[in-house]
Amino acid sequence: MNFLRLLTPTVTSLLLFAPSMPAQAALSSGSSMAGSSLSSALVADFYEDEPEGVANAEPGTVLRRENIAPGVERILYSSRLEDGTPTYVSGTVMEPTEQWEGPGEAPTVVMAPGTRGMADSCAPSRSKGFLGPVSLLGSSINVNYESPLYSKFLDRGMRLVITDYIGLGTPGVHTYANRLEQGHALIDAARAAASGPVAFFGYSQGGGAAAAAAELVPEYAPELDLRATFAGAPPADLVKVLAGSPRLGPNLAYAIEGFSARSQDFSAAIDEYFNAKGKHWLEENSRSCIVDSSMRWSMTDLSELTDTGVLMSEFITSDERVRSVLEAQRIGNLRPAGKVLVGSAPNDDIVDHAQAMQLATDWQELGGEVETLEDRGGALSSRVAGGHIAGLIGQYEPAIDWLEETLSTEAESAE
Numbered sequence: 001m002n003f004l005r006l007l008t009p010t011v012t013s014l015l016l017f018a019p020s021m022p023a024q025a026a027l028s029s030g031s032s033m034a035g036s037s038l039s040s041a042l043v044a045d046f047y048e049d050e051p052e053g054v055a056n057a058e059p060g061t062v063l064r065r066e067n068i069a070p071g072v073e074r075i076l077y078s079s080r081l082e083d084g085t086p087t088y089v090s091g092t093v094m095e096p097t098e099q100w101e102g103p104g105e106a107p108t109v110v111m112a113p114g115t116r117g118m119a120d121s122c123a124p125s126r127s128k129g130f131l132g133p134v135s136l137l138g139s140s141i142n143v144n145y146e147s148p149l150y151s152k153f154l155d156r157g158m159r160l161v162i163t164d165y166i167g168l169g170t171p172g173v174h175t176y177a178n179r180l181e182q183g184h185a186l187i188d189a190a191r192a193a194a195s196g197p198v199a200f201f202g203y204s205q206g207g208g209a210a211a212a213a214a215e216l217v218p219e220y221a222p223e224l225d226l227r228a229t230f231a232g233a234p235p236a237d238l239v240k241v242l243a244g245s246p247r248l249g250p251n252l253a254y255a256i257e258g259f260s261a262r263s264q265d266f267s268a269a270i271d272e273y274f275n276a277k278g279k280h281w282l283e284e285n286s287r288s289c290i291v292d293s294s295m296r297w298s299m300t301d302l303s304e305l306t307d308t309g310v311l312m313s314e315f316i317t318s319d320e321r322v323r324s325v326l327e328a329q330r331i332g333n334l335r336p337a338g339k340v341l342v343g344s345a346p347n348d349d350i351v352d353h354a355q356a357m358q359l360a361t362d363w364q365e366l367g368g369e370v371e372t373l374e375d376r377g378g379a380l381s382s383r384v385a386g387g388h389i390a391g392l393i394g395q396y397e398p399a400i401d402w403l404e405e406t407l408s409t410e411a412e413s414a415e
Helices: 002-016 023-027 041-048 147-154 179-193 205-218 239-244 251-261 263-273 276-286 290-297 312-318 320-327 355-363 386-414
Strands: 062-069 070-078 088-093 106-112 136-138 140-143 159-163 198-203 226-232 339-344 371-372
Touching: 023 136, 041 070, 062 179, 070 179, 106 147, 106 179, 106 276, 140 290, 147 159, 147 276, 147 386, 159 239, 179 198, 179 205, 198 290, 198 386, 205 226, 205 339, 205 355, 226 276, 226 386, 239 251, 239 312, 239 320, 239 355, 251 263, 251 276, 263 276, 263 320, 276 290, 339 386, 355 371, 371 386
Parallel strands: 106 159, 106 198, 198 226, 226 339, 339 371
Antiparallel strands: 062 070, 070 088, 088 159, 136 140
């Protein structure tokens, strides 16, 4: 019963999306939880065996590719860690099912997924048949809850590229909410698959990644023809987001694990703060996807994870070793490329609404072409993330309409 209750928000969100799926969905055997061929050694080798040429490859170089269905390709491509170290990232390229009706060359939408978890098995491209909403991989449950969105782009003639992010699916720690690494992963996915106009699209973790990528393009990839970005529920100010929501739970653990892998000082502060139960909490979440993390830990009293007597919110804001790392992730200090739509909901119970709207204001003050989309609908449920998931449901359709209109308008202006 608890399992079903925890799955309710995700399942409901899937049902509320329009039911159409891309033609390539024949690849999937449905949403059964009977296991997955993607756990085979052959597929694991695709991700875990480092491809040749990583060290010398330009960012965005396709290093390995594999057709997994008509019009669907799994890829490994080169990117960069925050310190410039070469790495490789997995992702998926999906060709449109209809012709682009707008002017100019058909655009490529690069999707930044929402929170999937920390285990490699959580990567979007590793879910059952890629398009099947649910699959069991090892001890983790990979819910590809954004898969109903794919047809919304493909049916409008847009190519779709979905990144798995750095360290999610491929070796190394997934650097959850890391501004530079998520931005690099998204931009380099565009370089790997796009030859013409590009748009970024993401919600929640994906909204932060899309926002980061939009403001990194002018310096990191000035050659990219980025025309539009939708950043829904972007965690632009991690200090406010992580310290401000008592419902974050697993997301907080993911962020801690990711930043600990990049900063020794951050890691030392974490080691001092958490007790044995807290360290077990971090370790378990590092091997989990968002559904199983939520099943096990969503109701955890964070005060039980430390013996210091300091609240988590106080620890995040007062320990300089932690705060400085989180402040370095702040999005909104650089003018974004192209046009941007920032979406948020006042009743979002996971990603603070005020800081999302502040991102839009910050960009506007820098001269960015930024609009806002405020979803004032009710929460999906009173359970954890009910308001956050409702925000996705309320925003995705107008956001995709805005994206299509903006891409068409920009194409007309370019002719």
